[in-house]
Amino acid sequence: MKDNTMNTSDKLIKILLVDDDEDDYILTRYLFEEFKSSQYELEWTQSYENGLESARNNLHDVYLVDFRLGEKDGLQFIFQAVGYGCTAPIILLTGQGDKEIDLQAMQAGAADYLVKGAFDAPSLERSIRYSIRHALTINKLQTSELKFRSVIQSASDAIFLVDSLGKVIMWNAAAERIFGYTEKEIIGQSSTILMGAKYSKKAIEQGVSDTMNFVLKPLMGKVVEAFGRRKDGSEFPLELSGSVWQTSDGAFYTGIIRDITKRREAEYQLVYEATHDSLTGLPNRSQFTDILEQAIKNNSGVNQFAVLFLDLDRFKVINDGLGHIIGDKLLVTIAERLKRCLRANDFVARFGGDEFTILANNLVHPGEAILLAERLQKELANPFNLDGQEIFTSVSIGITYSNSCKRLPEDFLRDADSAMYRAKAGGKARYQVFDSKMHANSLSLLKKENDLRRAIEREEFRVFYQPIFNLQTRKIVEFEALIRWKHPELGLVLPADFIPIAEETDLIIPIGKWVLEESCRQMSAWRKQFPQHPNLSVSVNLSARQLIQSDLASQVEQVLIENHLPAKCLKLEVTESSVMENAEIALKILKKLKKLGVRISSDDFGTGYSSLSYLNKFPFDNLKIDRSFVGKLDAESKSWEIVRTILRLAENLKLDVIAEGIETEFQAEKLMEFGCIYGQGFYFSKPVANQIATDLLVLNENELPYLGNFNPTIVVESSFY
Numbered sequence: 001m002k003d004n005t006m007n008t009s010d011k012l013i014k015i016l017l018v019d020d021d022e023d024d025y026i027l028t029r030y031l032f033e034e035f036k037s038s039q040y041e042l043e044w045t046q047s048y049e050n051g052l053e054s055a056r057n058n059l060h061d062v063y064l065v066d067f068r069l070g071e072k073d074g075l076q077f078i079f080q081a082v083g084y085g086c087t088a089p090i091i092l093l094t095g096q097g098d099k100e101i102d103l104q105a106m107q108a109g110a111a112d113y114l115v116k117g118a119f120d121a122p123s124l125e126r127s128i129r130y131s132i133r134h135a136l137t138i139n140k141l142q143t144s145e146l147k148f149r150s151v152i153q154s155a156s157d158a159i160f161l162v163d164s165l166g167k168v169i170m171w172n173a174a175a176e177r178i179f180g181y182t183e184k185e186i187i188g189q190s191s192t193i194l195m196g197a198k199y200s201k202k203a204i205e206q207g208v209s210d211t212m213n214f215v216l217k218p219l220m221g222k223v224v225e226a227f228g229r230r231k232d233g234s235e236f237p238l239e240l241s242g243s244v245w246q247t248s249d250g251a252f253y254t255g256i257i258r259d260i261t262k263r264r265e266a267e268y269q270l271v272y273e274a275t276h277d278s279l280t281g282l283p284n285r286s287q288f289t290d291i292l293e294q295a296i297k298n299n300s301g302v303n304q305f306a307v308l309f310l311d312l313d314r315f316k317v318i319n320d321g322l323g324h325i326i327g328d329k330l331l332v333t334i335a336e337r338l339k340r341c342l343r344a345n346d347f348v349a350r351f352g353g354d355e356f357t358i359l360a361n362n363l364v365h366p367g368e369a370i371l372l373a374e375r376l377q378k379e380l381a382n383p384f385n386l387d388g389q390e391i392f393t394s395v396s397i398g399i400t401y402s403n404s405c406k407r408l409p410e411d412f413l414r415d416a417d418s419a420m421y422r423a424k425a426g427g428k429a430r431y432q433v434f435d436s437k438m439h440a441n442s443l444s445l446l447k448k449e450n451d452l453r454r455a456i457e458r459e460e461f462r463v464f465y466q467p468i469f470n471l472q473t474r475k476i477v478e479f480e481a482l483i484r485w486k487h488p489e490l491g492l493v494l495p496a497d498f499i500p501i502a503e504e505t506d507l508i509i510p511i512g513k514w515v516l517e518e519s520c521r522q523m524s525a526w527r528k529q530f531p532q533h534p535n536l537s538v539s540v541n542l543s544a545r546q547l548i549q550s551d552l553a554s555q556v557e558q559v560l561i562e563n564h565l566p567a568k569c570l571k572l573e574v575t576e577s578s579v580m581e582n583a584e585i586a587l588k589i590l591k592k593l594k595k596l597g598v599r600i601s602s603d604d605f606g607t608g609y610s611s612l613s614y615l616n617k618f619p620f621d622n623l624k625i626d627r628s629f630v631g632k633l634d635a636e637s638k639s640w641e642i643v644r645t646i647l648r649l650a651e652n653l654k655l656d657v658i659a660e661g662i663e664t665e666f667q668a669e670k671l672m673e674f675g676c677i678y679g680q681g682f683y684f685s686k687p688v689a690n691q692i693a694t695d696l697l698v699l700n701e702n703e704l705p706y707l708g709n710f711n712p713t714i715v716v717e718s719s720f721y
């Protein structure tokens, strides 16, 4: 850049004439020749751009600029040149009829103006000299303005200046970066091209309704959010603040624009994460509930909607057996298949775990939801190929429809869920439409299931022990472990009230495992305390669901090892029905258990059907005569026959027999008479807490035969609960 502060008295003064008319140049050259001074050097350019380029770099000391420059005009030149940081004086040459722009020229930064044809050589020289001096005096000001400009240029926000007609007259580097227009491209253009077609809600709320206004409306102190448009046509969210300066010549506007794409993306990401499941990318439970809430609100009653609740039938087996990675892949693939089955307005979400929910909108006929359910089931019935493994799965679906009474999303989900449970209980891979009779059932079931889960967490279960006696010696030989639920409100809850729910919900798995661990721990403690009874054992009940756990034997082995308990001290009781439910698998598992040295009891014997072949097929050590036969021993001779037959059968098969439910001495006598050696029942003792069972073992040490005249249950009932 030239240093305009230099003394110009003897220095060569370079002047550039920016004028598209050659005649004007010739005329001007004549005038310069009249100066008769070698101090001036006149150059001429016809091109606005070349002139501006020179001004931008301060290549000349003075610019003479014609007001009329083809498409462009001299005023614009001054704006731009000043905007670029030109410090050399610019003299505007106007035509006879352009007098009214004089003032504007001065305001824009012109050093002087001359009316073409109305000035002679001396007045031109005077004007040039005056302008240079003027430039010197305002130089200090310009230096500070330069600093100001460099701040603007290095700002990270787009900063631009718009004249009263909406034309851009200044443009910084950030603006170029954000919008993609170079300064050259944008100066003189209407600022409306910078504004996107979409307006954010907020901008409209703030009264910004059209593009022109958007830029020109005084924004003093306000920040609006809107959309900008880049040179490539793409739109982006921005934050705009602006200010207006009123001059006698009209208003100028400064706009400061911040590109908030990143912020928006981050906000969007946050919302997305809060409403979507990260594994499958499907909307999550909270999003589904929102959408359902909307559907309920908007439901006019003309078209119904339905909620479908899907639960995979074998997911746990796959996940546990093949690992979580395969399990995750399966869920992702299922999500894709579900999406394929949907109709245009349907909405699917991953509700949690292996549960998915679908909102089937705009049903013209309820049958459409059924068709959808069938389509889903068909689609999921196709095998999945994951990492080269072929996997089969099926899904149980519960369906509930909207009706005239407006209810909450939870109600729909609960009903669809209980219908789904029905479908599962009905044999899986089915769908079931909710009917209101299910409601009452499912309500209490649901509550109980929740209570049970909480009970596990809060460790509310206890194991009680019912002693099993040698009927002749009246000594304890064994304990049967029987679970109790110490409910905070209901007191002691018996297994009949919660084991069926635990089985239905698979909660029996963790519960059963806990009973096994607790019983073995207790048994181990008794062995230490009563070393004189090395053969004392504990008998634990297994449910059908536990009997198909392929790793049951290793679980049991692990528990025995952890408690240093010989396998002979543990018995497992299974019922005929639980074994027959999955006979093949159960047989395998029972054989494995047997191999460990654990003994197996056939519980509730006599209540089933295939008794004989069953006893032969499975590796039992003893059988327990169901208490229904023992209880009737006093009255019915038929029961006597059954008990006798069972005892004979057991003798042939070399199985020990334990009679359950002995409530009188008479029953005990009779059983002994028939050859039954072991028995348990309220006559001897109810199931009791472990401390009391320990007391019974101490009593057992007593040489006196235990005849039942001291009934510990009385002690138990009054002191324990």
Ligand code: C2E
Residues within 6 Å of the ligand: 466, 481, 482, 483, 494, 495, 496, 499, 512, 515, 541, 542, 543, 573, 603, 604, 627, 660, 661, 662, 663, 680, 681, 682, 683, 687
């Ligand atoms: P079960 O295996 O047949 O257990 C014997 C049941 O008969 C026990 O009921 C016991 O209290 C009761 N009982 C014993 N002697 C007499 C008597 O003289 N008269 C009468 N009326 N009843 C007698 P409880 O403890 O209520 O258990 C009921 C059932 O719950 C058990 O029947 C068993 O099938 C199941 N159960 C208990 N604990 C567990 C467990 O930890 N796991 C599993 N899977 N099932 C369990």
Ligand code: CA
Residues within 6 Å of the ligand: 480, 541, 573, 603
């Ligand atoms: Ca039992």
Ligand code: CA
Residues within 6 Å of the ligand: 603, 604, 624, 626, 660
């Ligand atoms: Ca039993």
